[in-house]
Amino acid sequence: AQKVTQAQTEISVVEKEDVTLDCVYETRDTTYYLFWYKQPPSGELVFLIRRNSFDEQNEISGRYSWNFQKSTSSFNFTITASQVVDSAVYFCALSEAGDSSYKLIFGSGTRLLVRP
Amino acid sequence: DSGVTQTPKHLITATGQRVTLRCSPRSGDLSVYWYQQSLDQGLQFLIQYYNGEERAKGNILERFSAQQFPDLHSELNLSSLELGDSALYFCASSVDPGPQETQYFGPGTRLLVL
Helix, strand or coil, rough: CCCEEECCCEEEEEECCEEEECECCCCCCCEEEEEEECCCCCCEEEEEEEEEECCCCEECCEEEEEEEEEEHEEEEEEEEECCCCHEEEEEEEEEEEECCCCCCCCCCCCCEEECC | CCCEEEEEEEEEEEECCEEEEEEEEECCCEHHHHEEECCEEEEEEEEEECCCCEEEECCCCCCEEEEEECCCCEEECCCCHHHHCEEEEEEEEEECCCCCCCCCCCCCCCEEEE
8 A cells, every 4th residue: 555645746837826735644653754855857855844743733934835634644735936946846755653664655756847 | 965975976787787876975874775766666765774784674676785884885786787777776864763864865876777
């Protein structure tokens, strides 16, 4: 069973539009961590945010905001007033305290294209 | 720049060959992870090292091996290469192993097997 689902394969928006990237996760652990990474066309993976399972406060960082809802097992990412430089593939990932490898389990990614 | 370095950036080789990918973690990080990103499998965990010792294995093929040296750099060895091994290989590092630790990724090595 897929543990991290990013149902949106590709999203295309026009610059300055707001866009939300969805992430749904599945775990039996009560302690877990959720992450978002950005992969621009150059290929590297850039860390954006980490959230633990006990902290459901939403977080805002500039134009980026994250909405964590345990009730729906979702950790969605919103970009406000999108810019062309936001074009990238965005990955949601899960790390479980009960998994001794502490590996990141990645979703399949959402490709965001921001058109000028 | 995450502080994690990987060499080479690109590698083109033939089936049946062996290659070595190198990773230097961020200063102060003791834990190194290797991941493979392919079109059909997505991002998959391969193996983890902590302070020179292997800690965990994921979906790593027997043809692949890795090690972490006393200076904490790590190498991933891929042998008897097949076309399907073509992928982007990432190294990530964190201070300690642990689910709460943020893994910082290197720029990756893009391997093409012809």
